[in-house]
Amino acid sequence: MPNTSARPKHGRRARRRRRVDPARDQLVSSSLESAQQCLLNQDYGTAFVHYLLVLNLAPVFKDFAQDSFRFTLFKWAEELDSVGRIQELFDCYEQALEIFPADEVILNSMGEHLFRMGFRDEAAGHFHKALKLKPDFPEARENFYRVANWLVERWHFLMLNDHGRNRKYQQAIQKAVQNGCKTILDIGTGTGILGMCAKKAGAAEVYACELSKTMYELACEVVAANGMEGSIKILHKKSLDMEVPTDIPNRVSLVVTETVDAGLFGEGIIESLIHAWHHLLLPPKRGQGKFGEDSATGRVIPAGAAVFCMAVECLEIRRHHRLCAADVGGLSMAAAGELRSPVSCSPEQDDSTEPYTTERLSRLPGGYRALTEPFTALTIDFNNVQELEGLTSREVREMRLPVTQEGELDALAVWFQLHLDEENSLSTGPQEDTCWEQAIYPVHSAMSFVLKPLDELIVEVSCRDAYLRLSCVAVLRDGHKIYLDKRMDFPNSFKPIPNPNPEVELCSALACLQTSQSESEDFCMLECSEMALLNNQDYHQSFCTALTKLISELKVKNPNRNTVGMASFAADSSLLYVLDVSEGFSLLSLIAARQGQVKAYSSVEKSKQQNVLRRLARSNDVSEQHLEFWLNHTEDEQGMLQRPSREKLWSAIILDCVETCGLVRQKLMEKASLARFLLEEGGRIFPEKIVVYGMLVESDTLLLESAVQGREPTLGFNIAPFINQFTVPVHVFLDFSTLECRHLSDALELFVLDLMDVNKNYIEREVKVQATCGGRVTAVPFWYQIQLDPDVSVSTLSRNSHWKQAAAVLQDPLQVQAGDWIRLAVRLHKSTISISAHLDNAPVQMD
Incomplete structure (x- = not known):
């Protein structure tokens, strides 16, 4: 045994000296010099290789070379990106992060590249790491907010705040479990709420799957926080890839899912359920109806659905999907050919078009007019696998809708009633207070077409590719069919309705004459926002x-x-x-x-x-x-x-300058700075100035769409703290004219961006606004007056604007009384506007 009482000869261990290696030092010195010379010559690829060599051989140079290395990396990445060498780009970032694993700037930049390439989950991870390293890093924070909108879509908050929907799903699941369904699979689990409902109801085994990595990780956190980590197995997998016994030991007796969109089938519920019936669910009882409850058989919640449809007139829909003007900015549009959106209610749809878009009809500016009564377009039984498999092969069904009110035919509006079981159902109709929007099938006709009472609108209904497809093909009037698509040639039966504007009619006729030689030449699709801009x-x-x-x-x-x-x-x-x-x-x-x-x-x-x-x-x-x-x-x-x-x-x-969603475009001020140096004497940037206006409002709607509200757990489950991590401070694509809110102040000028005079710009501004009535300040909606010159301007708040508005949302509303003064601190950082509000020196942060 060694003598433990013996004292060492030296009180401190001698420091080991670094072995001198002249050849290595020479290589480092020459490589560093070469890197700097290549950087001066803008040879960024070679400079990057030299820097890698230097920093791997001599980490002592990290602090000295970090800024130059970052700059070189970013420039070389731009070059690789421009020529499509994407794998090499990411290899360079991986090499950089091996040397600087805690560099928040490199992490954020790699996240930006990942996001642009469509790798949103991975991008979010890099932004999140950058924020952990530097919580006040504004670029990473803004990027995380931007990607959060993709990763956790806003409807998740609305859905969790929809107490009626939550209770009905819970009741249907409880009843199924009580009736013998003891093994459950939750397809598309999201936050895990339906799986937790099943476990709480007494299910013996609960499985869940989620394709989104972000939502999968979120569900795992939520389940663990609610004490169910060991009793609910969550798989990061698409249900179509699941097998027995690889993923679950045996077939389950109940599948619960809410993989439905505004058009019912858009999230792939048909394909998922067909696969589930064949591979994951116990077989249905022979002769079992949609609400069968035999514990030895499988079943699905929801049990089925009915889809409803009606024809509508709506200017807001019209101007986003087809050209409404014969003259735009002094230009005759007759020769433009057929311009329309990529959303097409047409029997000749192809892969370049979507069958429908979504809108909340109750919030459309100018409203809408129902031209027919709602009719049942389709019913489906999710517990009948033969019916599911036969959906895509169903014959096209022709329906005749009696017109009840005169108006211009703009679209078919679609919603559904989801039957959870025989007692519980959910409606997504336009009059319902629900988290769902409605599906909109816009009509692209050759001319403005006015329906009249006693007309019958002929609609074709099909389910090609498991999408619900509806097409207005003709109108039956006085015994004659009037076909709505100009490409369908029926000269003996076509009777055009007189257009109240002869100039528009003439221009349409000229356009047909000039462009009828080649359909492929005169047809052009524009995005919905581009169509609205054109109008x-x-x-x-x-x-x-x-x-x-x-x-x-x-x-x-x-x-x-x-x-x-x-x-x-x-x-x-x-x-x-x-x-x-x-x-x-x-x-x-x-x-x-x-x-x-x-x-x-x-x-x-x-x-x-x-x-x-x-x-x-x-x-x-x-x-x-x-x-x-x-x-x-x-x-x-x-x-x-x-x-x-x-x-x-x-x-x-x-x-x-302004994105359609209501935000200032990224890097606008940087572009303006460069543009000013490229103008001749007397030349001008258009617009020369942007004035930001805002207003204090109280709006529960904005709160419900921005975060899970209330202190009470959702159905008794602790979910809000986890999903609210993805709350963003600015709500976009807002239509202020139809927003349910109370105005608590007059409109006021918040900020000015001067694109022509850099000396007039500032980064922060504080403004005072007086409350005109009492209430809770929940948000500050803002919009822009875009000044082209001192006398000419356009507003993003105007009725026919193609822009939407945005709003800074307070997660903790600010109570005010009439006459109170509120200080708003407005800040611009790299074209991103943030706002914070203060009352009596008590700050409420909105950024």
Whole structure:
């Protein structure tokens, strides 16, 4: 045994000296020098390799080289991204994180690349890690908020706040368990609430599956927090991939699911249930109805559904799905061909179109008018596997709907009644207070079509590809069929309804004549938001007015621009150059080119959309030499903001400043800063200024859509603290005109973004607003006045705006009395607006 009392010779252990390796040190020194030289030469790939070598061989240089290494990584990643070398891009980030595993900036940047590539779960993980390392890192926080909307969709909050829906599902599950269903599978478990209901009701075995990684992890946390971790098995798997006994030991007696969307079948419930009946569920009792309750057989909750439909007139739907104007910003649209949204209620649908979109009919601006009574389009029994399997092969069913009210046919609105069992059912109808929206099947007809009482609307119903598909094909009037699709040629029976606007009728006729040669040439799909923009007359007329004023002013400064001819045009000697960098389809470049002596550059990328602009240019007497598609000649988006030619500067640069959802576009101020340096003397950025307005409101609706509310557990389960981690501070795609709310103040100016004068901008601003009545301040909705010049502006709050609004939501409402003063601190960080409110020095954070 060693002498434990013996003292060491030295009170402190001698520090080991690093062995000197001259060759290694020389390699590190030369590689560091090469990295810095390559960085100066913008050879980012080689610089990155040299930095990797240096930092692996000599970690002592980490602090010294960290900033340069980050910069090199980001630049090299941009190059790899631009040429599609995605795997190499992520390899570089993995190598970087091996050296700097706790670098929140690199983690956040890798998350941004992952998000753009569609890897949302992985992106969220990187943003979350970055926030853990640096909780006040604004870029990571904003990115996490953005990705949270994808990972945990807002309807999860609405669903958990829908107490009626929760109770009915709970009652149906309790009854099934009491009647002998002891083994349960919850398909698409989400937060795990239905599986926990089954366990609480006394089920012996409960299994659940969830495809989303984020929701799977959330469900695991929720189940563990409620003491059921060992009694509910949750699989991160699609139910279609589950097998017995690999995933569950035996077939179960009950499947519970709510994998239904506004159109009932859109989340794949038919395919999931067919697979479940064949592989996961006990077989049904022979002759068993949809509500059969034999414990030795399998069954499904919900047991079945009935789908209802009615025809509606709605201007809001119309302007998002088809062209409503013959003239836009002074341009005749006759030669545009057929423009419509990718949502098509047509018998000739293809893979490029969706059969329906979703809306909450009760909140549509301007409302809607029912043109027919609701009718039953389809019924389905989820406990009848033969009926499920035969759904897609059902014959197309033709239905005749008596028209009850005169109006323009814009869409078919669809909802359903979900039968959980014989006692409990849920309706998603437009008059119900429910978490579901309605499915909208827009009608794309060749002309505005007015239905009249005594007409019969002929609708075809089918379930191709397990989607419910409805198509308005014709109207029966006075014994004659009037077909609604111009591509269906029935000359003997077609009797067009007179259009109250002769100009529109003439333009439609001209468009048909000019473009009937080739259907593929004259048909072009635009996104719903692009269609709404095209129909925004005020927007285009305002730009037309502002551009005309600017160009006239610049021509006065240079009289030669009024007299140059086409010979000079070829030499580009006296032209005005206008650049439109709007997102998506835009007519602004063409509106500019019509001014004369203007060469306009468009950022429209899609070839079919470019062809639309070319046809419109020819029909509106704009020479092709006056219009150029800028992105055809640039490698990446950043290349747009550069000189039109070596000797020239831009006369005007049109920036797309506000996203359709109601937020300022990312990196707007950075783009504006670059654009200012590319303007000729007297040139202008459009818009030159954006004024942000807001208002204090009390709105329970916004709270319900933003987080699980109340202190009471949901059906007795502790869920709110976990899902509310994904609460975002700003609610987007808001329609303020139909929002259920009380106004607690007048509108006031919150912030100003000056795109032309950098010296007038600020990062933070504090404003005071007085409450006009008492209540709870739950949110601050905000919108924008977009000033093109001092005299011309457009508002994102106007009735025909293609923009929605946004709102900063308080999770802890602020109680105020009439006359109270509230201080709002408004902050802009990289184009992201955040707001916090204070009353009597008590802050309530909204960012």
